[in-house]
Amino acid sequence: xxxxxxxxxxxxxxxxxxxxxxxxxxxxxxxGVPALGSLAxxxxxxxxxxxxxxxxxxxxxxxxxxxxxxxxxxxxSRLRLLVRTLVFHPVILxxxxxxxxxxxxxxxxxxxxxxxxxxxxxxPLGDPLGAFLxxxxxxxxxxxxxxxxxxxxxxxALPKELLEAARVDGAGRVATFLRVTLPLLxxxxxxxxxxxxxxxxxxxxxxxxxxxxxxxGATDHLLYRVYxxxxxxxxxxxxxxxxxxxxxxxxxxxxxxxxxxxKGVHYDG
Amino acid sequence: MLRLxxxxxxxxxxxxxxxxxxxxxxxxxxxxxxARFIEGYVRDFExxxxxIRVNTVFGGNYEExxxxxxxxxxxxxxxxxxxxxxxxxxxxLSLDAIEPFDPYLAKDPExxxxxxxxxxxxxxxxxxxxxxxxxxxxxxxxxxxxxxxxFREAGLDPERPPTTWDELVEYAKRLTKRDAQGRVVRYGVAxxxxxxxxxxxxxxxxxxGGLLYDPAGRGCKVLVDTEPVRKAMQFKADLARKHGVSPxxxxxxxxxxxxxxxxxxxxxxxSTGSLGxxxxxxxxxxxxxxxxxxxxxxxxxxxxxxxxxxxxDPGKREATLxxxxxxxxxxxxxxxxxxxxxxxxxxxxxxxxxxxxxxxQWPQALTAREQxxxxxxxxxxxNLQQVKDIIAEAEQAVVLGRKEVREATREAQRRVDEAxxxxxx
Numbered sequence: 001x002x003x004x005x006x007x008x009x010x011x012x013x014x015x016x017x018x019x020x021x022x023x024x025x026x027x028x029x030x031x032g033v034p035a036l037g038s039l040a041x042x043x044x045x046x047x048x049x050x051x052x053x054x055x056x057x058x059x060x061x062x063x064x065x066x067x068x069x070x071x072x073x074x075x076x077s078r079l080r081l082l083v084r085t086l087v088f089h090p091v092i093l094x095x096x097x098x099x100x101x102x103x104x105x106x107x108x109x110x111x112x113x114x115x116x117x118x119x120x121x122x123x124p125l126g127d128p129l130g131a132f133l134x135x136x137x138x139x140x141x142x143x144x145x146x147x148x149x150x151x152x153x154x155x156x157a158l159p160k161e162l163l164e165a166a167r168v169d170g171a172g173r174v175a176t177f178l179r180v181t182l183p184l185l186x187x188x189x190x191x192x193x194x195x196x197x198x199x200x201x202x203x204x205x206x207x208x209x210x211x212x213x214x215x216x217g218a219t220d221h222l223l224y225r226v227y228x229x230x231x232x233x234x235x236x237x238x239x240x241x242x243x244x245x246x247x248x249x250x251x252x253x254x255x256x257x258x259x260x261x262x263k264g265v266h267y268d269g
Numbered sequence: 270m271l272r273l274x275x276x277x278x279x280x281x282x283x284x285x286x287x288x289x290x291x292x293x294x295x296x297x298x299x300x301x302x303x304a305r306f307i308e309g310y311v312r313d314f315e316x317x318x319x320x321i322r323v324n325t326v327f328g329g330n331y332e333e334x335x336x337x338x339x340x341x342x343x344x345x346x347x348x349x350x351x352x353x354x355x356x357x358x359x360x361x362l363s364l365d366a367i368e369p370f371d372p373y374l375a376k377d378p379e380x381x382x383x384x385x386x387x388x389x390x391x392x393x394x395x396x397x398x399x400x401x402x403x404x405x406x407x408x409x410x411x412x413x414x415x416x417x418x419x420f421r422e423a424g425l426d427p428e429r430p431p432t433t434w435d436e437l438v439e440y441a442k443r444l445t446k447r448d449a450q451g452r453v454v455r456y457g458v459a460x461x462x463x464x465x466x467x468x469x470x471x472x473x474x475x476x477x478g479g480l481l482y483d484p485a486g487r488g489c490k491v492l493v494d495t496e497p498v499r500k501a502m503q504f505k506a507d508l509a510r511k512h513g514v515s516p517x518x519x520x521x522x523x524x525x526x527x528x529x530x531x532x533x534x535x536x537x538x539x540s541t542g543s544l545g546x547x548x549x550x551x552x553x554x555x556x557x558x559x560x561x562x563x564x565x566x567x568x569x570x571x572x573x574x575x576x577x578x579x580x581x582d583p584g585k586r587e588a589t590l591x592x593x594x595x596x597x598x599x600x601x602x603x604x605x606x607x608x609x610x611x612x613x614x615x616x617x618x619x620x621x622x623x624x625x626x627x628x629x630q631w632p633q634a635l636t637a638r639e640q641x642x643x644x645x646x647x648x649x650x651x652n653l654q655q656v657k658d659i660i661a662e663a664e665q666a667v668v669l670g671r672k673e674v675r676e677a678t679r680e681a682q683r684r685v686d687e688a689x690x691x692x693x694x
Contacts, residue, residue: 107524108516109456109533117452126462126518128669212464215519215665231336232465232654234364236343 029247032240039241046217047225050132054221055200058139062196063189065140066147071177073148074155084152088145095142099206102138106210128218131211135219138206143199147192154188155181201250222246287320289588291581294326294341294351296334296573298407298542306608314595321588331573332465332654342366347578349589352406355394355574359488359651362402363692368577369400373590380590383597386615388638390570393646397487403574404597405614407605409542410568410637410644411472413560414526418553419444419455419535430558434476434504437536437561441514444535457514458536459529460505461522462668467660468571469538471648472560473501475567481648481660488651489693493660494682499674500563502667510670519665529555540571541637544610548631557636559643568640569647572611603627612637651692659684 073084090098105112108123116124124130158181166176182189204224207213213220213228222242230239293311297303304327311323328334331354338351342364353361361367374381384392384401391405417427423443431437441457448454460469471481479497483490492498508515526543528534530550538560547555559566575593577586595601599615603624606613618624619638628634650656663681666672672680 103521103524107521107528108518109453109528109531113452123516123518123520126516126520128671130518214464214662215462215669216662216671228654228658231340232332233652234339234360235655 025243028236028240029244030240031237032242032244035235035237035241036244038238039245043217043220044225044242047220047222050218050220051201051222053132054136054139055197057136058143058200059193059196061136062140062144062199063147063192065144066192067151067185067189069144069148070151070155074152084148087148090142091145095203095205096209098142099138099209102134102206103210106134125210126215128215131215132218135207135211138210139200139203142203142206143196147196150188150192150195151185154185158184197253201246288322289320289584290322290324291349291585291588291592292324292326293592294328294334294338294348296328296331296352298331298540298573303545303609306605310596310601310605314592317595318588318591321591323592339364339366342578347580349581349585350575350577350593352573353403353576354653355391355403355405355408355570355572356647356649357653358394358397358402359649359692360653361576362397363651366578367402368579369402370404370577371400374401377590379594383594383615386599386617387597388612388614388616388641390641390644390646391612391614393570393644394649395574403576404593405572405574406596407542407609407611408570408572408574408614409540409611410570410640411469411538411560412541412568412636412640413536413538413558414529414543414547415536415556415558416444416529416532416551416553417556419446419532423535427554427556430556431536431561432559433561434563438508438512438514441508441536442512445514455532456516456534458508458538459515459520459525459534460508460538461520461525462505462661462665464519464522465654465658465661466522467648467657467664468569470498470501470505470660470664471645472538472568473504473563474498475569475643475645476560476563476565477501477504478564480645482650484646487693488649489689491648491650491656491660491682491685491689493663493685494678498678502664502677503674504563505664506668506670506674509668519668526550540610541634542572542609542611544631544634544637545608546610548610548633555633557633559636559640566640566643568644570641570644571647606634610634612641650689652688655688656685659688 069083069087073080073087103125104110106116106124108116108126116122121127121130124134162180162184163176166180171179202223204221204227207219207221207224211219213224223246226239226242226246229235229242295304295307297307308325311325315321315323326337326348328337328351334351335353335357338348338353341347347366370380370384374384383404387405391408392401395401395403395405413430415430420427423440425440425443431440437458443457444455445453445457446455460473462469467481474481474497477497477500479495480492481498482492509517525534525537526539526546527550529537529539530547532553541557544557560568575597577589581589597614599613599618599621600623602613602615603618603621605611606618606624607627613619613624619628648657659681663672663677667674667677
């Protein structure tokens with residue numbers, strides 16, 4: 001097929017993407033170029049640190065939780081269906097609503113008061129570490145259900161012969177999981193890990209609801225900072241500059257990570 | 270079918286030909302169904318003025334609404350009017366987005382009367398160089414709310430709220446209640462460290478004898494590194510860390526009225542705009558009072574005003590002014606005050622039978638009005654949100670015990686001056 005054949009079919013989408021996503025983005029980034037020098041501020045450095053920590057924590061945790069949940073609820077018994085629904089439920093809730101529930105739960109005099117006190121967190125959202133952990137927790141719980149679905153699909157597609165062969169060879173459950181299931185699931189893991197990383201860098205709705213970047217900047221995610229710079233301080237050039245930096249970092253990360261990660265991935269057929 | 274078609278055509282005709290459509294952005298800054306009230310007033314206005322249709326845009330909280338208005342301005346599509354914080358004056362001027370009311374004041378005696386009838390305290394943030402840039406709508410002062418039942422239980426006189434900082438601490442100690450395991454079931458007092466605001470801090474600074482800015486500084490001089498600011502921050506920090514009468518850490522603004530109404534905190538500092546919510550949700554008798562003093566009473570005024578935006582054509586401007594006059598009329602201000610708890614901004618509102626009856630039933634509503642005699646303008650400054658964030662962060666660091674107060678205010682002063690430099694050469 002000639003390379004230009006699909007173009008007419010892509011055109012409608014392309015027009016809208018250009019008009020409402022790419023073009024405004026390029027304009028904003030362009031306006032940001034002169035402000036690049038002004039980014040060396042303590043607040044931005046802090047936001048970078050917060051974002052890295054947030055990503056490093058939420059990605060492995062939500063992927064692991066998704067996998068564990070999938071293994072736990074594989075099958076069709078009633079109880080498993082119930083658990084599956086529970087884990088999946090946060091996915092279909094709007095993040096803002098989900099976060100608002102936690103605003104109530106994590107209130108210093110709220111229903112979890114006793115549990116929180118045991119953890120030494122009397123007022124989690126009013127404490128830098130507590131607020132950061134709360135934001136991580138919600139990020140993980142919100143998306144783990146979706147990853148569970150991917151893993152469930154992945155598990156169902158596993159070739160049964162290999163699992164049987166492993167059993168015949170006398171491999172235990174743990175060995176089967178580590179040596180057979182997990183490597184066979186690697187395409188799913190690869191995909192889910194990328195989704196989770198993008199999610200950690202893009203989804204900040206719960207920060208708006210729960211912490212507004214505080215206290216003392218403990219949850220000041222880069223993307224939230226872009227919003228604050230642009231739409232609360234109205235320093236549009238700086239917001240554009242920070243967007244540009246964020247994009248460059250992401251692209252570099254993707255280019256570096258893709259080939260390395262893919263090496264370890266098993267693709268069937 | 271024909272009738273329906275005719276109705277549709279008439280509506281179209283009205284929309285296209287005879288009707289003036291104006292756009293109006295508004296925020297809601299406190300708990301409760303306030304957006305519903307505002308939409309109701311707008312519908313009443315439209316019924317009385319069939320030639321005008323008001324296109325209302327609910328913008329979210331104050332910050333979100335401000336962001337939407339600025340985005341609309343940047344997109345070349347400014348609203349005809351919007352309710353924005355009275356202290357946004359300098360930011361809006363630096364965006365070259367607003368116009369003063371003065372040309373219309375000269376022509377319109379009704380408008381002129383209105384300006385003279387507003388409480389002077391509510392006009393302090395509106396005027397600059399003798400020009401009037403905004404008219405009060407949802408105005409407030411922060412007040413002290415206290416739970417009379419808890420007072421009785423603690424052996425305190427429910428008709429005698431604390432009047433000094435020392436008394437506040439002493440009362441709070443008696444009001445803090447623990448269960449058998451030593452867990453707090455009711456805190457004595459909560460003064461929110463609003464996430465991104467300096468409003469309540471400003472009050473404490475005034476009470477300590479200072480002011481957060483130089484009134485002659487034209488939006489350019491913020492005074493953070495001063496003794497009254499240090500006293501105010503230290504006082505807040507001590508409530509939890511030294512006296513144990515307040516939840517530790519940063520206390521959220523939004524959930525505090527709910528905690529009070531649920532009986533979990535015996536005294537709170539909050540906007541008088543939350544009075545409506547507390548009245549409807551507290552199942553115990555409660556009182557309101559002036560915020561206690563250290564050396565003097567005092568609070569900043571707060572809340573938001575109507576602004577006029579550049580780029581509105583004369584027909585729309587006339588309709589807009591008519592709308593603003595309606596919304597700031599003594600009758601509507603009385604209704605709004607009763608519905609929400611905001612202070613009716615017109616002095617003459619308080620003589621209306623409706624308002625007299627309300628005050629007789631809920632004398633708590635009088636506190637904020639009387640406190641106006643001690644009120645100061647709220648921090649008027651360029652680059653408002655960044656300045657607020659810097660000061661709020663310093664305050665949080667002190668409240669959390671992460672920084673010594675002297676270091677926090679010194680550093681905040683340096684950063685505020687830096688943030689103001691591009692605007693104040």
